[in-house]
Amino acid sequence: MLNAEYLLQKIAIFVATRWELNAIRHAFVSDHMTTLKGFRCLFTKIHGHHIHLVQTGIGMEKAAEASRMLFSEGRLDLVIASGFAGALAPSSVGAFVVPDEIVSYIDDGTYDISSTITCNQKFRKIALDIAQLVSCDVLAGRLITVPRIMWLATQKKLLADQLRAMAL
Numbered sequence: 001m002l003n004a005e006y007l008l009q010k011i012a013i014f015v016a017t018r019w020e021l022n023a024i025r026h027a028f029v030s031d032h033m034t035t036l037k038g039f040r041c042l043f044t045k046i047h048g049h050h051i052h053l054v055q056t057g058i059g060m061e062k063a064a065e066a067s068r069m070l071f072s073e074g075r076l077d078l079v080i081a082s083g084f085a086g087a088l089a090p091s092s093v094g095a096f097v098v099p100d101e102i103v104s105y106i107d108d109g110t111y112d113i114s115s116t117i118t119c120n121q122k123f124r125k126i127a128l129d130i131a132q133l134v135s136c137d138v139l140a141g142r143l144i145t146v147p148r149i150m151w152l153a154t155q156k157k158l159l160a161d162q163l164r165a166m167a168l
Contacts, residue, residue: 008049008077008078009048010074010075010076010078011052011076011078011079012070012076012078012080013051013053013054013080013082014054014063014080014081014082015055015056015081016055016056017083018040018055020055020082020083021053024053028042028044028046028051032044036069036070037069039066039069040054040055041054041070054066058147058149059145059147059148060115060147063081063145067079078123086150086167086168087139088144088157088159088165088166088168089141089166089167091137091166091167092137095137096127096131096136097139097143098124098127098139098140099124099140099142099167100141100142101116101117101119101143102116102117102142102143102145103116103142103145103163104116104144105145105163105168106147111162128140139166140166141164141165141166142163142165143165143166144159144163
């Protein structure tokens with residue numbers, strides 16, 4: 001059951017592409033779209049929650065730059081990275097991806113394990129509780145971030161095997 005710890009005041013949602021931005025944007029009744037330091041941003045308020053939706057561009061470097069930009073504007077209670085993840089393990093369409101860790105894949109065929117981000121266990125539990133509450137399938141494990149869209153099945157299989165990842 002959800003309780004008061006789930007009620008957060010200032011929430012940021014980061015997406016990579018305009019398609020992801022528009023998919024989430026349609027969930028908001030009213031919004032204010034602007035450009036902040038070169039990033040498309042939507043600001044809205046829902047049930048007392050200030051929502052900041054930011055389009056970062058594809059890749060860890062762009063996401064990091066957009067994150068630094070928004071963090072410099074003030075404190076956030078929750079940060080969500082959202083988007084169309086490509087499953088690398090068996091799952092259903094629309095499965096909720098809840099990573100244990102995020103690894104950055106470099107386009108030259110290498111990856112940087114030293115820059116691995118371990119996801120906060122408290123917020124992972126919240127995400128898993130929400131998925132269970134709405135009866136959504138969950139895909140959990142290692143998530144890979146890539147600097148470009150990976151569309152070939154052979155590329156995806158190589159990443160899944162090489163990095164033991166469940167999604168990218």
